[in-house]
Amino acid sequence: MEINKKIKKLLSNEDKKNPLTDQQLALKLNVSREKVTVTRQKLNIKSSKERLKPFLVEEIRSIIKKQSNISIRELTKVIQQKGYNASRYLIDQEIKKIKSPFYKKEKEIENKEIKNKKNGSNIEDPFQTVIGYNGTLKPQIQQAKAAVLYPPYGLHTLITGESGVGKSYLARKMFEFAAQNRKISENKFVVFNCADYADNPQLLYSHLFGHVKGAFTGASNDKDGLLSKANNSILFLDEVHRLSPEGQEMLFNVIDNGKYRRLGETETEHKVNLMIIAATTEDIESSLLATFRRRIPLIIELPSLKKRELQEKLDFIKLFIARESKQIKRKIILKYEAVRALLAYTPVNNIGQLESNLKVICAKAYLFFVTEVKSQVEISLDILPSEIRRSFLNESVDREEIRNLLRDDIKVEPALDRNLITSQEKNIYNVTEDIYKYIEEKNQELSGIGIPQEKINTELTFRIEEKISRLFDMTKEDFYKNKNMLKGVIGEKIYNLINEVMVMLQEELPELVLNSQLQYALAIHLDAVWQRIKSGKLIKYPDLENIKKKHPQNYAVAEKVINFINKRSDITIPRDEIGYITMYLNTVTGPDERENDQSEIAIIIVSHGMVASSMLKVANYLLGGSKVKAVNMSFNEAPNKVLKKLIALVKKIEHSKGILLLVDMGSLTGFAEIIEEKTGIKTRAVARVDTVMLMEAIRWSKLKDISLNELVARINQSNSTNLYNKKKHKVLLIYCMTGEGVALKVKDYLLHRLFNLEREYEIITTGIYNKDLEEFIADIEAAKELVGLIGNLRPQSFNSNIFFSVDEIFSEEGLERFKERVGVQEFKQEDIKIDKLIDKNIIFPLLKVNSKDEVITLLAEKLKEKGVVKDGFLDAVKKREEWGVTYIGSGIAIPHADSQYVNYSQAALAIMENSLDWSGYKVEVICMFAIKDLGVECFKEFYKILKENIELIKFTKDINLIKEALLNG
Structure with missing residues (x-):
């Protein structure tokens, strides 16, 4: 039976008061939860929570009809006694909807849209362009519409969600919807980022409310604030969590009464009619005043991607x-x-x-x-x-x-827009500008990792030639036969100057007569140079002296070109441009050589078994294809037979620049000499081929001027010492000004978040109160490669790109920057192991406490002391307990909080001497989870071991024995 039929059958027989979750369905069907979720969505079957709601709502209506003043706690108890698997939080949300007139407005909008659809209405809904309009975001958009249309001026709304989920975008769409439905008389969407004035209440007040003359030093005139601008429209408060409590309180009178005073006013009040939309990435319970939250009646939560x-x-x-x-x-x-x-x-x-x-x-x-x-x-x-x-x-x-x-x-496909310049123009223009950008960026990159300047110059010269060749290929297009079009792109001034340059060039190099390609290429190039000089950007050529030696005639002509331009124009072009002009001249004065150089070195990979073809398949998959040939040898195949195959293959393929054999065994390298002797084709071989070597060979073989011998040298060099990586031992230094304690805490945090870090890097921790930091760093760098420095004071002479403050490391953004700069993102991050969860310093056997609140506070504070959790964790745990009890059976409770308050995953354990009341349940073991990177399977395994060993854990004082039981069962 197909999975969709199985799911339908199971759901048809489910308990309506306890609908089957996707996880429960997955266990019954022995498939992944993701598989169940996707199949259920395809079948248009609602989630377990949504399937429960109609029955739950009906039950709630029935109860409150008889007991209108029943408390949420009592209502939850009655509902659960009736057999419903519903949390207090869910019941609380549903009863608010039932009692809210806003809920009725949302239903009215939904019915109106259905009616318009049936009548074929052509009114364009601004929300229709929102991805997820009829999908994931349908409930949120219905809420947003209802909020906008709510009389008289709309319902103040708070949009929550992670960074980057589209909160500002939704607010903008709400404004467009309000304008379309004439809910606002002023077509102004006023935006205020609360972070801008978070630490200055006076400026905040002035910016939002305005001020009168003399209200503060510098207030020379009366000024209206953003509230005045947003009158009869919408005010969007972004990052509202950055408002101080004082800032939030400033808005109370506006929200409650629609009135405000400007800064410095004591009697006059101004009336304002507006809708406030606020947005935050933070937990509103901990970041916003309760009095402020109560004044924002609607919360729209946007899901993560x-x-x-x-x-x-x-x-x-x-x-x-x-x-x-x-x-x-x-x-x-x-x-x-x-x-x-x-x-x-x-x-x-x-x-x-x-x-x-x-x-x-x-x-x-x-x-x-x-x-x-x-x-x-x-x-x-x-x-x-x-x-x-x-x-x-x-x-x-x-x-x-x-x-x-x-x-x-x-x-x-790009959208058609006839007012824009053509793609051909922009491509050519950008090729020239990209030459400079490439040189600057690549030179900085390679010199930063210790590559000799000579090698850098050689590499960059190859790339410049390739780019200029690309530009000349583009000028073959019919577009550039239209001189008026060219003049429109570069301007008449440069166009006329290039015409004069071409006259001079043709006198020096007669073969350039009527060469329109060079004219167009130089015109585009010179325009890019002009713009670059005007913007103050430096122009450098990587190896000017070498170009002068290799191409003396064209160099001398290029020098005359630059001198000529400098005399005839109002800017001075630097001498480095002589190198570029020389390369342009080389391209057109030696076309035959340039065409011949387009061929690549032929590569053949030879290996025993089916390895050669497998490696080539992977390389082609990653590089997008190649002309490489693969020859597989069976293990009992005679070498002479393979040699004959190779000779026949070599004669068939294009080989103007020679043949490279990549072989798995050193003995096969002898084939190269025999093939060259038999065919007269230059052949070289490199042994111990692997996929990485093959990919490098393919990429390098495409370089225009590379010879077969140079390619072999590059591969051999890469095998022995990687050109782009230093082989010194890599070190991370973590230090603290006052002692080693903070440094050890940072190290512990990093090892919990980046599990393979210690395998790749030596981590040095130290206190520097008695050390010269600059000297200490210099000693490390003398013998090792210092790739990162973490501390609470940055050394003045140290590379700031790889310095990280302690505060920064403990933030998600800072950790991401650390991973990117140091290269940690290349490590494979596996699920955390159970041994990482257990620390004997936060295990408390036979604990004597008097209340649930006391043990929660104790464990949360211990996790905070250890650096596992952040400020706000304790409050978040308590808030989580209010939503729904965390008792899970077998005398075990697992209080926890959202991962945003957690630095890394850890579990604190308390074993009660006497059982403790846990919201009506008897609890003997409290395991407080701080969850950051914890895998589901790891959590399940930990809970299973905890449950199986509960009797041992409850009655022993030996912390080591408890830890051993939790680690090994």
Whole structure:
């Protein structure tokens, strides 16, 4: 029986008061929870909570009809006694809806939309462009519409959700909806970021409410504030959690009475009619005053990207790539495997980060196109960042659902806009500017990791030639035969100057007569130079003296060109430009040589078994294809037979730059000499091939000027000592000004969050109150590679890019920056092991306490002392207890809080000497979980061991024995 039939059958017989959760269904069907969730959604079956609600609401209505003043606590007790599996929090939410007139308004809107749809209304709903309009966000959009239409001026609303989920975007759509429905008379969406004045109440008050002359020093005139601007419209308060308590209190009178006073006014009150929309990423219970929360009647919670439907995630990907496609005026091809990886990837900062990532990815794809690495703007698996490439393997996604969404590559076309310049113009213009950017960035990157300048110059010269060749290839297009179009792009001044330059060049180099390609290429290049100089950007050529020695004639002509331009123009072009002009001249004065250099070195990979073809398949998959040939040898195949195959193959393939054999065993390297002797074709061999070597060989073989011997030298050098990585032992230094205690706490935190960190880096912790920090760092750097420094004071002479303050490391943003800069993101992060959860210093056997609150406070404070949790954890745990009791049976309670208050996963354990009342249940063991990176399976395993060993744990004072029981059962 298919899974959808099985699910339908199980749900048809479920207890309506206790609907089966996806996890329970998964256990019954022996499949993953994700599989059940996806199948249920495809069948349009609601979640267990949504299936429960109709019955629960009916039960609540029945009870409050008889007992209208019943408390939430008593109501919850009655409901649960009737057999409903419903928390106090859920019951509280539903009874608020039942009693709220806003709930009726939401239903009215839903009915009106259904009616309009039946009547074929053509009114365009601003929300229809929101991804998830009829999907994941349908309830939130219905709430938003109801809030806007609520009389008289709309219902003040708080939008919550993680960073990057689209809170500001939803607020903007609410404004557009209000304007469309004439709920606002002033078409102004007034935005105020509360973070800007969070620490200055006076400026905050002035900015929001305005001030009168003389209200404070510098107030020379009366000034209206944002409230006045937002009158008869909407005021959006972004990052409202950054408002101080005083700032929140300032808004009370506005929300309650629609009145306010400007700063400095004592009697006059101003009337204002407006709707306030606020947004926050924080937990509102801990970040906003209770009195402020009560004044905001509607809370709309936006889900994270991970909780959105996969189709919606694909829509976001298409949308963001379409924007970039419009920007570069070119079609972008999104390869099938790349889409799969992107769908599996869950960015930390949700939709915002996904958009940012795709901008970078599209830029990289465009660069590969411009530099002719690829023939089209193509997002393939190999150009995705490593964390995205790995996501399809690591994330728990439903591959079948991805297959149902995708069958092939996705082609994204740019939106047509005739007012924009053509894609051809922009591509050519950007090629020239990209030469400079590439040189600056690559030079800085390579010199920063210790590559000799000579090698850097050689590499950059290759790249400049490739880019200039690309520019000349573009000038073959018919577009550039239209001189008026060229003049429109670069301006008449530069156009006329280049015409004069061409006259001079033709006198020096007669072969350039009528060479329009050079004219167009130089025109575009000179315009980019002009703009760069005006903006104050330096122009450098990586190896000017070497160019002068290799191409003396063209160098001398280029020098005359620069001198000529400097005399005829109002800016001075630096001498480094002589190098670039020389390269342009080289390109057109030696076309035959340039064409011949386009061929690549032929590569053949030879290995025993089926390894050669397998390695080539992987390399082609990651690099997007190659001309490499693979020869598989069986283990009992005679070498002479293989040699004959190779000779026949060598004669067939293009070999103008020679043949490279990559072989698995050293004995096969002798084939190269025999092949060259038999065929007369230059052949070289490198042994101990692996996939990485093959990929490097393929990439390097595409370099225009590389010879066969140079390619072999590069591969051998890469095998012995990696050019791009220092081999010194890598070190992280963590220090504290007053002693080693804080440094050890930071180390403990990092090892819990980044489980493989200690395998890759030596971690040194120290106090520096009695040390010269600069000297201490210098001693480390003399023998080792210092890749990161964490402390509470930055050394003046130290590289700030790899310094991290202690406070920064304990923030999620800071940890992400640390991972990126130090390279930790390359590590495979596995689920935390149970031994990481247990610390004997936070196990308390036979504890004597008098109340639930007392033991919660004790355990939370111990976790705080150890650095496991942040400020606010204790309050969050207590708040969680108010929503629903955390007793889980067998005399065990597991109080906990949201992961935003946790630095790393840890469990604190208290074993009561006498059982403790836990909201009506008897509890002997309290396990307080601080959950950050904890895997579900790890939690289940820990709880299973705890439950199985509960009798031993309850009656022993030996902490080591308790820890041993929890670790090994």
